[in-house]
Amino acid sequence: MxxxxxxxxxxxxxxxxxxxxxxxxxxxxxxxxxxxxxxxEPRNRPGACPRCDALPIDQEAYAALLGFYLGDGHIARAARYYFIRISCDLAHPRVIDDVVDLLGRIRPGSNVFIVRKPGCVDVQLNWQHLPCLFPQHGPGRKHERKIVLEPWQQDIVSAHPGPFLRGLFHSDGCRVANWATRIVAGKKKRYEYGRWQFVNHSDDIRDLCTWALDLVGIPWRQSSWKTISVSRREAVAALDALIGPKT
Missing domain, CATH: 1.10.10 (Arc Repressor Mutant, subunit A)
Structure with missing residues (x-):
């Protein structure tokens, strides 16, 4: 044996x-x-689970999907399976396409559904093994319970912090244009600059965001109790290059 x-x-x-x-x-x-x-080998068996069956998983896709789930996703129980839904704004079609692609890479050959709602869509995948891949699932809202990554999840995010940050910022984040005025040579001049903000009510999820930012060396600050900001010009440029535009 x-x-x-x-x-x-x-x-x-x-x-x-x-x-x-x-x-x-x-x-x-x-x-x-x-x-x-x-x-x-169960790798091609319908419903095979990377965790239960010791199968390889697309780590880059998983890291990004974990970010999307923690940012604006949820898992619920149906009669015979679990389903994951990632909420996406209709104003960002490329983000919707990204989530559809990620779900397909996590469970190849599966059907990914689009559930339409006013102003947004939920991208959905049905699978009885979702709690195996997302052990953070539990009763109640995410910000009302402890969110801690398991060691194998920490290893994946440590290896792929960029995709993880893409999931977080493209779900619960935004890139805004700020401005300020300065007196130059006696005249008032207006300066505009970009800023990324990640807004989440969970202390644990915000901590995971800042941990990943530290992994890639991008400076950040907490601009309010629920907001993590990346504001320095070079830091915004680095995050732009790492996660791409939210479109």
Whole structure:
């Protein structure tokens, strides 16, 4: 009887191109057993779960989708499955396309639904394993409960902080144009500058946002109890390049 870790390592070696014999030598598992594992691998089974079945996951897509979920998403229970909905403003069609693409990359071959509402849409995916991928799901609103990433989620975000920030700022954030006046050579001049703001009522989610900003070296400040601002010109330019426009 082999552990799930041994089986996962053997299948990973097969996926990278090693032969049955090479994997058997590397793991100490009989060649016939490895062949049986390969033939029964659940990667193409409907409903297969990356967490339950030790399957690879598109980490970049997951990091971005985690940001969207924490920003403006929710998971609920239906009769036979869970569903995730990410709310998107109709004014940002590229963001909607991004969320549709991310959900498809997390569960290839699945159907992604668009639920239309006044002024916005909910992008929806049905899957019984959503709580496995988003253990932050729970009763009540996100800002009313503790939101802490599990170690495997922290590893993914640490490796892909840019997509995670894209999900956060493209869901619960905005890029605004600010202005100020200065006296130059005795005359009043108006200066305009951009600013990114992330607004969320959850202390934990704001902390995750600032943690990711620190990972990529982008300075920030808390401009109100619920708002994280990126205001310096070079910092705004860096965040623009990292997450792209919200359109």
């Amino acid at each position: 082999y552990t799930a870790r041994v089986r996962a390592d053997a299948l990973a070696l097969l996926r990278q191109g090693d032969s049955l014999s090479a994997v058997a030598r590397a793991t100490g598992v009989a060649r016939s057993t490895i062949r049986e594992w390969r033939d029964c």
